[in-house]
Amino acid sequence: MNLKKVIMLGATGAVGNQAALQLSKIPQLGQLTLLGRNQANNIVGEVIQQHQVDVCKPDSYCSLLQGHEIAICTLGVGQPSKMSKQAFVEIDKIAVLDFAIACKAAGITHFQLLSSVGASAASRSFYLRSKGELEDALKALNFERLSLFQPSMIITPKNRYGLSQALFLKFMPLLDPLLIGSINKFRSIAVDRLGKAIAFNVYTEYADINKIETLHWADFITLSRNINNLENSIVTNQRV
Incomplete structure (x- = not known):
């Protein structure tokens, strides 16, 4: 069996930590290399390697990329409204794109990104426009496979950002049942389920000839359920 070798940027964030x-x-994991400004103290194991790097300087981690086949990036700013637009772009867009470019140069074939529902380069929202521009730049790199995770509200066990998040955590689950059909992609998702979805997607195969998959709430639910059934073989999960 080809044991997967995964490298990840952003494992200390809420979603990234759950994915890692x-x-x-997962027994089929050959190696998991975590890059970040700090170590994820709850991620341990014989196949785990952690390196403290400068996420804004690819030279600090380029040599660590070789030998991996899959990259996951969940790097991002927790509260974009609390910082300048320039600072947000430096982390959420430039640092992520630099990581992807370095991954491509190192021969990594599958890149997974934590993005946002509504991401579009044509959006009037600065946040969603930046995410959309990043996605377009990643598509232009022509990875053999690109997985774009686009969640809506992410539900965490604890309120991390004050009153606004407290209101979302309380009321969003009540609104979710009303979001049906084509708008179910705006449903909230528990952070642990999203982490499971990102992890299990590493062990799926994507049959679409376009090589690019955009994943929403329904995909997260399916993937997070399937991870519990992962056996000693690679599971094929084809989406059209």
């Missing part, structure tokens, strides 16, 4: 934690439990 789920990956660390």
Whole structure:
């Protein structure tokens, strides 16, 4: 069996930490390399390697990319409204794109990105426009496979950002059942389920000839359920 070798940027964030934690439990994992400004202390195991790097300086981690086949990037700013637009772009867009470019140069074939529902280069929202521009830049790199995770509201066990998040955490689950059909992609998703989805997607195969998959709430639910059934073989999960 080809044991997967995964490298990840952003494992100390809420979603990234859950994805890394789920990956660390999968027997088919050959190596998980975590890059970040700090170490994820709850991610341990024989196949886990952690390196403290400057996420804004690719030279600090380029040599660590070789030998991996899959990259996951969940790097991002927790509260974009609390910082300048320039600072947001430096982390959420430039640092992520630099990581992707370095991954491509190192021969990594599958790149997974934590993005946002509504991401579009044509959006009037600065946040969504920046995310859309990043997605377009990643598509232009022509990875053999590009997975774009676009969640809406992410539900965490604890309120991390004050009153606005407290209101979302309380009321969003009540609104979710009303979001049906084509708008179910705006449903909230629990952070652990999203982490499971990102982890399990590493072990799926994508049959679409376009090589690019955009994943929303329904995909997260399916993937997070399937991770519990991961056995000693690669599971094929084809989406059209």
